[in-house]
Amino acid sequence: MTALPPLPAPLSRALADKGYETLTPVQAAVLAPEVAGQDLLVSAQTGSGKTVAFGLAMADSLLPDGNMMPPPDTARALVIAPTRELAMQVRREFEWLYGPAGGVIASCVGGMDARSERRALERGAHIVVGTPGRLRDHIERGALDLSTVASVALDEADEMLDLGFREDLEFILQQLPEERRTLLFSATVSPQIARLAQTYQRDAQRIATEAPREQHGDITYRALMVAPEDAEHAIVNVLRYYEAQNALVFCKTRAAVNHLTARLLNRGFSVVPLSGELAQEERSRALQAMRDGRARVCVATDVAARGIDLPGLELVIHADLPSNKETLLHRSGRTGRAGRKGVSALIVPSSARKKTERLLGFAGVTAEWGPAPSAAEVSARDNERLLTDDTLWAAATADEAEAITSLTEKFDASQLAAALSRLYFASRSAPEDVVPLTVDGPKPRAARAEFDRSFWVKLGAGRNQRAEPRWLLPMLCRNGDLTKADIGAIRIYDDYTMAQLHDDCADRFWAALGDSGSLEGEVSVERGEAPAEGDRPAPRAPRPPRPEGDRPYRAKREDGDRGYKPRKEYGDRPAREDGERPYKPRREDGDRPSYKPRAEGERSYKPREDGERSFKPRREDGDRGFKPRREDGDRPYKPRREDGEKSYKPRGETGDRPYKPRREDGDRPAKAYGDRKPRFDKGGEDGGKPRTAKYDRKPAGKDGDGAKPARPRIDPEAARNPSARLGKPVRKPAGKPTGKPGGKPAPRPKR
Secondary structure, three states: OEEOOOOOHHHHHHHHHHOOOEEOHHHHHHOOHHHOOOOEEEEOOOOOOHHHHHHHHOHHHHOOOOOOOOOOOOOOEEEEOOOHHHHHHHHHHHHHHHOOOOOOEEEEOOOOOHHHHHHHHHHOOOEEEEOHHHHHHHHHOOOOOOOOOOEEEEOOHHHHHHOOOHHHHHHHHHHOOOOOEEEEEEOOOOHHHHHHHHHHOOOOEEEEOOOOOOOOOOEEEEEEEEOHHHHHHHHHHHHHHHOOOEEEEEOOOHHHHHHHHHHHHHOOOOEEEEOOOOOHHHHHHHHHHHHHOOOOEEEEOHHHOOOOOOOOEEEEEEOOOOOOHHHHHHHHOOOOOOOOOEEEEEEEEHHHHHHHHHHHHHHOOOOEEEEOOOHHHHHHHHHHHHHOOHHHHOOOOHHHHHHHHHHHHHOOHHHHHHHHHHHHHHOOOOOOOOOOEEOOEEOOOOOOOOOOOEEEEEEOOOHHHOOOHHHHHHHHHHHHOOOHHHEEEEEEOOOOEEEEEEHHHHHHHHHHHOOOOEEOOOEEEEEEOOOOOOOOOOOOOOOOOOHHHOOOOOOOOOOOOOOOOOOOOOOOOOOOOOOOOOOOOOOOOOOOOOOOOOEOOEOOOOOOOOOOOOOOOOOOOOOOOOOOOOOOOOOOOOOOOOOOOOOOOOOOOOOOOOOOOOOOOOOOOOOOOOOOOOOEOOOOOOOOEOOOOOOOOOOOOOOOOOOOOOOOOOOHHHHHOHHHHOOOOOOOOOOOOOOOOOOOOOOOOOO
16 A cells, blocks of 8 residues: 555545545556656556546546636546446546535436436536447437547446447547547456557556456455255355355346345345346446445346445355356455455355366466355354344443343343344344265265164066166155165065065055055065075176177178178179179170060060060051051141141131131121120121120031030120129119229319
8 A cells, every 4th residue: 555645635635534544556556757647558456446546547637726626517537437337336436536626527327317417418517427338329419528528537448348339439539639648447458458558549658556367365265165956055154154244146147146136035135136137227226225234135147247346345156157267356356345355255066166276277366165154154153243243242321221120120141141042043044954065075975774674575576677776766666655765775686686675664565565466567576585694696797708809780701791691602793704793694795684685685675676666566667656657658647638738627628727617708607696796897797707696606516517515505694793693683883894983073172
């Protein structure tokens, strides 16, 4: 620690009122004369007083004459924090630090009323503290003017980059004046932080107040080995063992926070949750309850791992192990702050010991390994606290004299002591039973004593029937109305099994078996003699060695090749004379034989006469014909006309295809229309092209014109109006089917 250096009078008065007599190393380093007015890149361990450090470093720009601040106008200093809780904490620190100087501080954090923040900025503020997202929003809306900012501080810069605020952070820094002082505070200086400093700082002075990987001297680390199922019981016992004024329990997920909060509430702890799913107002109320003493335990996610300063926080419990060394150090750094002592306890499941050792090694932390506090240790610690409680040693007052006299007259000392003990322990949760684990593993269990009163039963299933204890034990419990405590030794022989049962369950066992006298109708049960001392089943004989050391699924060939089926005597498939491997005998010409004989060397599925492939007999001229051909060589499916044209039907004298008789003038003959008009009207009686009635056709037949059978005639009116077919009255449609709707259009409204 360093004595207080010369400071402006308002700041010296504020530090004295707060109880500061000396400065921490990081606070003294930022006030050194050699770094005055320069940009700073500061790395210091958590809890070292960084907030007051950059508050003091800004005094040169906020109090140039060392006196009171001028009336508030636009911001002169800006502080950027990664989380809402940290931003609000910075504001509280600045309020008592710059309160005597008349400083006005405005906050801009997410989750709060943006309109109230804009009104506060319009009224004026000397210092603005906020989170990156909300600060950018006010800048873009024109509510925050940064043109007069002379100093800017970035608190927990590494956390802001980890949370994805790089873009917002760079936007804010670009809006600041070039002539400014930039103070960058970070727990660790990673390559990302170094690049940020090179971009937005000018010849920054590097300040590191601790050696790398140095353990915090005010924090005691304890690694408590527990069984996985006893983790929650161990947390309860740790809270009861230390009885800290304030304790912080860290979990990985929000669901784990809610679950553990409910379990601790059921055990009588005054506990509040803190996670990202809560609204800002709820998170503020939870922290305020811890500060006021209305709550003593806070179950939180890593959102509370940075920047949270709770007075009197003496205990940090890691219910879930941290994911990396930075998280471990920041979680633990919530205790042991400003010279106070604290304990950081890690709940280590037995399966995660190696992982915990690596984590502690990476963080450069030495922890005390041991089991979790047992119920007896918690009770002994409670008795010590009761005997040293200040209430017992305080002198009686005049107001208490009458009550003391009445109590001592009615009760003796032992009765009063018993009442005091009951009242003291009634307000505290009872400790939990925890299986003690050592660093080397679980505590060895005592060997089970033989039954002093027991009888033996003989089961009709042994090793030859593949009997095993894991099969026989549940069967005995189910069918014999037994528990595991009623069953002693089980000895499995080749053809039977001997089981030892306690005498107290004999009547219950035989009554449950009933007349069947068997287990599940498969395994017989009868009384047996106890095996002789030392008479134990002989171990199963080892299996005979396999021939040739290989796994013989089937007999092997003499040449060592693996064969699933016996081979022929010659051992291999016969080879052809030319060296090729024939699957079937080959023909004399060396070609691969077909599955059916071939004619004249070609492949044929059916015999051929001309040597070509033919599914049907060929014609004499060699052409492929499925039907007989005409003499002229053309392929006639139907008889042809004399002029050589293809005709499916007999042609008329004119040479046209006569589907139907034509009129004398060469046009198609007219057909009866009935009452309908001709479709095409060329003018005149002879020029029109009459049309036959749609459904009035000639019957089909070869002697006719080839027309299709006539379809049943449909009434045109029924076709147009389906209602007529259903017997409904036919109404005149409102308009033409495809035209405009019926009726006159409505007149346009007069204007």
